Amino acid sequence: MQKAPDAPGRRVVIVGGVAGGMSAATRLRRLDEEVEIVVFERGEYVSFANCGLPYYVGGVIREREDLLLQTAEGLAARFRIDVRTSSVVTSIDCSSRTVSVLDETTGRRYSEPFDSLILAVGATSGASLPGEGVPVRTLRTVDDVDAIDALLDITPTGARAVVVGGGFIGLEAVENLFRRGVNVTLVQRGDRPLSPLDPEMAAPVIEALELHEVDLRLNTTVTRICAGRVELSDGDAVEADMVIDARGVRPDAALAMDAGLAIGPTGGIAVDAFQRTSDPFIYAVGDAAEKVDAVDGAASLVTMAGLANRHGRAAADAICGIGRPSRPALGTAVVGLFDLTIAMVGWSEHRLRAAGRPHRVVHTHPASHATYYPGAETMAMKLLIDPASDEILGAQIVGGAGVDKRIDVLATAMAAGLEASALAELELAYAPQYGSAKDPVNLAGYVAGNLVSGTTRSIQWHELEDARTAGALLVDVRSRGEHAAGSIPGAVNLPLDELRARAHELPEGRIIVHCQVGQRGHTAARLLSQLGRDVVNLDGGYATWIAGTRTVRAPQMSAA
Template identity: 55%
Template sequence: MTNTTTSHERPEGVGRRIVVVGGVAGGMSAAARLRRLCEHASITVIERSGHVSYANCGLPYYVGSVIEDREDLVLQTPERLQARFRLDVRVNAEVVSIDRERREVRVRSVETGEASVLPYDTLILSPGAVPIRPSIPGADRMRVLRTVEDAERLASEVTTRPRSAIVVGAGFVGLETAENLAHHGIPVTVVEARSQVLPVLDPELAIAIEETLERHGVRVITGAGVAEVHAWGVTLDDGQEVEGDLVVAAVGVRPDVRLARAAGLELGPHGGILVDETSRTSDPAIYAVGDAVEKVDAISGSLELVTLAHVANRQGRRVADHICGRAVEARPSIGTAIVRIFDTVAASTGLSEQRLRALGRAYQVVRAHPMSHASYYPGAQPMSLKVMFDPSDGRILGAQAVGGEGVDKRIDVLATAIAAGLPVDELANLELAYAPPFSSAKDPVNMVGYIAENIRSGTCDVVEPEEVESLVRDGWTLLDVRTAEEHRHGAIPGSVSVPVDELREHLESLGDGPFVVYCAVGLRGHVATTALLEHGFKARNLNGGHRSWAAWKAAERMALAG
């Protein structure tokens, strides 16, 4: 894509006419920042819905009555924006076309149909994304959740107490919607065409979310899509029939590029608006931000569709800076996201192992299962951490965390480390806040760094859960170094039990090996593995121990069942 300068550009300041299409995250961020930087510009915001600057991510919680007052979702009103920023905000208005030659947009009132023409010197497109409705019979019966109006409609239907509900799609919005419908006592079934819930996670972490849903009474069906929607429920493509008076589609969104396409602006490989490092489109007078725009992924370098509010807000702010003549540095996205489903939190940043494998990218994995804070302080909760890194330079490529308390803190530290370019080993050296109610002297993030040090230095070679069966077939001995009681309560089939504290006394009876060593989470396994190596045995430690292997097996079983 190329941009050229144009003689139509007006100087900064008085008389500059800026039109913003879309009044939610990216658009409103741009408009407010523009006013703070340029007091004398004419700034008009056009929003199709009846609300601007609303908390889109809070909509499921309004449906679940966790947020009781609709007004709590609306961060600003046109009246307040006019009073504070002198913004001309027009709701229930839609830009129906762009005349790039004349630099005009045609605006139509959603309520009356009345049309008008609005000139611009600079145009900012922030149309967002639209919910995807499957192209199947009866799709018009499905509800969606994208706007305040959608939330009001769904909340109204919930008050009629449907006998049951179906949520189609198990991404962030789908699972939040399912949880909030369940809060009303409505039996809920989640249907996901892929083999797991939360596809942004790797299967062995996503399984914890699936188990949480089922523990709270939400039925989960994976590996089957919806073929038809009926008044009584849905028929799946494998022939199953699922009853549900209320059916909600949460299968994803697609960038709203109708205006951009009609105006002849360049689109990217995923169908989003193509922009340069300053968020300018192929027309130098038009910028685009938010969910409709393709963004550079910080890890792969490829263009992706990232539908995150904080990314849209950041883009809007940077566009305003560029329009007002400030230097702007491009910042690729690492896709940091988090969700809480009932009592379980899942978060991710960067690329998953599945995505790295699909890209053919070399990587290694650190798995850890620490407690949220000092185990001796009441209330400590377990979490699972998974970090992928480049084996050549230690660069962190992605991270995932599932647990309860403290997951948000750890994923934010790891996202910051990715943004700062820290190699995974350096996580061991981070000085993080410590007191028993908040962490341990070795924070979970530090633990990831220590494990990575051992892997990268060759101190301890690790085995991934999916490698165990093939290694056993090749003659490796599985050695369980947990206590005898732990072994009795559940062990990897075929493993030999020798507690780590008794290992040295049993070296002669172990056989020649080689050994795949495991404990509960990897720590005792590391101690045993290094001892075996010192005594001349060939040994490798199971990455993440029995807990990671058990999660991987559970995910495998669920995928086969689905």
């Protein structure tokens, strides 16, 4: 096993004063009162709540000062940390252990020595959007939100904004601009917003955007910005008073690369389990540093504030000789969009297919709490499982209340190495207003256990067409009223309560049964299988099928 350094560095320089950098600085001080700590931050502010920036734009966070968690003066007083804002580290000399610094306030250039160096430089945007004539901002700094807020204050009611990029920040920008009464166009390069979601799980996101009259442009890019408008690759142009550039970011690894530090296959700074770079006296944390993926053990980029804070602390521990290896990254994430909560952990089905990795899928549509207690909300839950080991490979949940709680349980289960079927045995808190006696996590475990034991067999929504082409009969076991309200074309309606008496009416050959969300379909499949029929259940039922087929396209089947 790798070991952390045995002796603390007496002078630690940190480049970057937000999440990872400031976590490292304050942890260092708590561990060692004597160590000298210098933090360089290129911006004017340190230790600000960058994840809260969109919500200040939307007026949810009302006071600007609430975003500023600490000041340079406060950090000096409480932690004896020398914080230098508006200071850019321009180069690293590994042999002399010095950094070159530009003070942007005075223009002075100078050299600063270090015993240990922590790079918490974050991520950087790609190329600028083409053209000019409309103000373009990101949503990454306090200066950004100040500029956006000022634009909204001087723009008359009915302001128009184009948000470029439908990831986490893009969706947060859309919601908060909507709160401010802005007419929003969302331009997304891919075929669905929040591309880590699988198609059927993205359907509620698209519906929420459409419900709130967001002009959603999928499979589209910005070709040019000119006076008062944004031209798009679909040949259209939209008027705009501002553009929010929320496209993906990449690791800001230029400083490390110029210093000769190893860069990993993802483009991030390569680090070991203690956050050390290829130079044992230099560490890297946050969005610029590579992580180890928890599913396949490969190098990965995970740009989450929680990991940045955790790894900043880990680097400080290593410098002080008490470090423990960092755990692999699960990529647990959650985002709100209007009345939806969208959460994920681990790998998506799309990613598993692209990697050619075998997997099993479970879809459920449970309620947030007991349905007899007022206010229960339905969620769509997807669990991805290794068919050989029963290992949990990932999960996605979209819904209202309770989504965040369930994704955290699943992330904990993944970190603990629990098998998917073991989710059924978790003893989770229950009261009618908080959950059900069979929690949604337990229910997913029951379905996983049935698949492991062979008690049931399932087919996915995007496999249905090929199965029917091959001769399978689709039987809808919902009530006649449900079938009349909306059905899969060509399905035979035979309600579950009549199935036992009328099973003889079904022709020979493979049968696919389905209900609304999968539970009655499981009962029907068990009944027919015990009558000797070749039967599979449509996983997630009609609800999953309709969500998938309403989305742009089904995932491509892997040749593997």
